[in-house]
Amino acid sequence: MHIQPIVELKNLTKIYGKGCNLCVENTGPEHETNICVNCNSLVACGNVSFELYPGETLGIVGESGSGKSSLLKLLNFDIEPTLGEFYINHEKINTFVGNEKVNLFNLNSFQKRLIKNHIIGIVYQYPYLGLRMKISAGGNIAENLIMAEWRNIEKIRKKISELFEKTELPIDRMDEQPEKFSGGMQQRVQIAKALSNNPIILLLDEITNGLDVSVQARILDLIRNLHWQHNLSIIIVSHDLSVIRVLTQRTIVMKYGRIVEVGLTDQILEDPQHPYTQLLVNSQL
Amino acid sequence: MIDVIGLSKIFNIRINGAKVINGCENINFSVKEGEFLSILGPSGIGKSTILKCLYRTYLPTKGEIYYESSIFGKVNIARVPDRKMIVLRNREIGYVSQFLRVIPRISAIDVVLEPLLLKNQISYKEARKRAEELLFQLRIPEYLFDAYPSTFSGGEQQRINIARAIIWKPRLLLLDEPTASLDKESVEIVLSKFLKLKEEGSTLIGVFHQEEIAKSISDKIYIMK
Numbered sequence: 240m241h242i243q244p245i246v247e248l249k250n251l252t253k254i255y256g257k258g259c260n261l262c263v264e265n266t267g268p269e270h271e272t273n274i275c276v277n278c279n280s281l282v283a284c285g286n287v288s289f290e291l292y293p294g295e296t297l298g299i300v301g302e303s304g305s306g307k308s309s310l311l312k313l314l315n316f317d318i319e320p321t322l323g324e325f326y327i328n329h330e331k332i333n334t335f336v337g338n339e340k341v342n343l344f345n346l347n348s349f350q351k352r353l354i355k356n357h358i359i360g361i362v363y364q365y366p367y368l369g370l371r372m373k374i375s376a377g378g379n380i381a382e383n384l385i386m387a388e389w390r391n392i393e394k395i396r397k398k399i400s401e402l403f404e405k406t407e408l409p410i411d412r413m414d415e416q417p418e419k420f421s422g423g424m425q426q427r428v429q430i431a432k433a434l435s436n437n438p439i440i441l442l443l444d445e446i447t448n449g450l451d452v453s454v455q456a457r458i459l460d461l462i463r464n465l466h467w468q469h470n471l472s473i474i475i476v477s478h479d480l481s482v483i484r485v486l487t488q489r490t491i492v493m494k495y496g497r498i499v500e501v502g503l504t505d506q507i508l509e510d511p512q513h514p515y516t517q518l519l520v521n522s523q524l
Numbered sequence: 525m526i527d528v529i530g531l532s533k534i535f536n537i538r539i540n541g542a543k544v545i546n547g548c549e550n551i552n553f554s555v556k557e558g559e560f561l562s563i564l565g566p567s568g569i570g571k572s573t574i575l576k577c578l579y580r581t582y583l584p585t586k587g588e589i590y591y592e593s594s595i596f597g598k599v600n601i602a603r604v605p606d607r608k609m610i611v612l613r614n615r616e617i618g619y620v621s622q623f624l625r626v627i628p629r630i631s632a633i634d635v636v637l638e639p640l641l642l643k644n645q646i647s648y649k650e651a652r653k654r655a656e657e658l659l660f661q662l663r664i665p666e667y668l669f670d671a672y673p674s675t676f677s678g679g680e681q682q683r684i685n686i687a688r689a690i691i692w693k694p695r696l697l698l699l700d701e702p703t704a705s706l707d708k709e710s711v712e713i714v715l716s717k718f719l720k721l722k723e724e725g726s727t728l729i730g731v732f733h734q735e736e737i738a739k740s741i742s743d744k745i746y747i748m749k
């Protein structure tokens with residue numbers, strides 16, 4: 240039995256600033272910085288490689304500024320990488336880019352948009368990054384559907400109602416602006432939006448941040464159900480190790496833009512190998 | 525089905541100065557398909573460490589753990605890639621931990637039925653029905669089904685963990701003191717469940733506190749000193 244990864248990421252590097260050819264060498268956990276001494280640029284991700292398997296939930300943990308959000312934004316084509324290769328192995332992708340295996344970072348902006356609209360769903364760390372607060376919650380979702388060539392208003396409204404139901408949002412508040420919603424509801428609107436085009440890969444950034452425990456529990460339930468029902472492949476960033484323990488099978492640990500350790504989630508939590516992971520796990524026990 | 529050869533686990537703790545802790549040293553045993561092996565020994569000798577190495581929660585430092593898998597054929601669990609280990613955990617190998625680590629923020633019934641959804645293509649409804657049946661048999665009161673196990677008594681939590689581990693009839697089941705916090709009646713129900721699994725062809729490895737239980741239930745005993 241051979242299992243092909245759905246996502247392959249190779250040597251992804253993202254440098255903020257003008258950059259030089261020593262940036263990657265000069266930064267990382269051994270240097271205890273992500274700033275290059277030579278040119279003062281910031282290496283948000285350096286040589287990041289990993290694979291995501293179909294139906295898997297992969298966790299990413301690491302201290303503030305270690306590059307987790309940058310990584311997700313790179314995968315969603317929100318920002319341009321400095322270097323790196325990105326492949327998705329799925330039949331749905333062939334209709335957009337042909338049958339040949341291509342580095343998705345090299346696609347044109349139209350092709351990238353197709354992938355964003357049809358293959359990837361993202362929930363940002365802060366709702367204001369993923370939602371337009373002044374237009375209605377339903378309208379936020381409709382935008383996504385229209386980008387994916389939904390035209391019939393009746394059908395769009397029906398789809399939005401379904402998504403509201405699935406994410407436990409009150410359907411009668413569809414026409415209100417998300418800025419009037421609670422934090423938990425805003426996250427749900429983001430999730431509904433991310434799910435609107437039946438993605439095959441879901442990117443989730445700190446989705447339980449700042450929510451009270453009972454709201455967190457319902458969001459986690461929702462994610463688990465999505466995982467069961469749709470067999471989505473999910474990458475979830477969280478600083479909360481109990482969220483990671485509940486939702487993921489494998490975990491990546493990042494520091495200063497590098498991956499310092501990858502393993503089965505329980506192994507990362509109970510038998511961490513890297514000193515940084517040991518510290519991280521210990522400080523949350 | 526399982527050959528453990530020269531297995532050792534050493535923990536290298538590198539925070540607040542370096543520290544080396546011996547988990548277990550040079551462990552050797554074999555288990556045939558359909559057998560029940562018990563492990564006995566004093567506290568701190570490394571019994572849990574062995575089971576965790578078998579489940580790959582711990583990365584073995586030395587030695588091999590050969591396992592005859594039905595999906596992959598012979599694999600060395602000590603070195604199998606993570607993605608294969610995940611498949612083995614979802615389809616073949618179950619584990620009950622010594623310390624009741626209930627999954628936080630998930631209802632008891634969902635904790636129990638989840639492995640069914642991971643293993644089989646069955647509906648949530650069907651899985652729920654089977655989980656309910658099992659919880660009835662383990663005498664968990666019905667009003668607890670949809671509650672969060674973190675508020676349950678020790679014995680209730682342990683039965684939830686056991687239900688989660690046996691509901692999908694794993695091919696290999698690892699049990700770390702599964703009866704430690706159960707009353708006499710529950711112990712009997714649980715042991716009869718383990719024996720039923722064995723009759724149906726599963727292989728079991730269990731760590732038990734009480735020697736009498738180990739003797740009554742297992743084919744072989746591995747004693748650690």
Ligand SMILES: Nc1ncnc2c1ncn2[C@@H]1O[C@H](COP(=O)(O)OP(=O)(O)OP(=O)(O)O)[C@@H](O)[C@H]1O
Binds near residue numbers: 273302309
């Ligand atoms: N647009 C930008 N320009 C310059 N530097 C940036 C930019 N965006 C992010 N950074 C820097 O890149 C590094 C990684 O940021 P990122 O948001 O990916 O961290 P993170 O791991 O998500 O942290 P947190 O846990 O706090 O959310 C940080 O040092 C950040 O200051």
Ligand SMILES: Nc1ncnc2c1ncn2[C@@H]1O[C@H](COP(=O)(O)OP(=O)(O)OP(=O)(O)O)[C@@H](O)[C@H]1O
Binds near residue numbers: 547548569570
């Ligand atoms: N994750 C860990 N990190 C560091 N040391 C550990 C870890 N797990 C176990 N140890 C150590 O390994 C040794 C063996 O522990 P283990 O839990 O395997 O004993 P045991 O035989 O199961 O004992 P008991 O009967 O009390 O459960 C102990 O010294 C323990 O402190």
Ligand SMILES: [Mg+2]
Binds near residue numbers: 307364
């Ligand atoms: Mg972030």
Ligand SMILES: [Mg+2]
Binds near residue numbers: 572622700
């Ligand atoms: Mg023990």
Ligand SMILES: [Zn+2]
Binds near residue numbers: 258261278
């Ligand atoms: Zn530089």
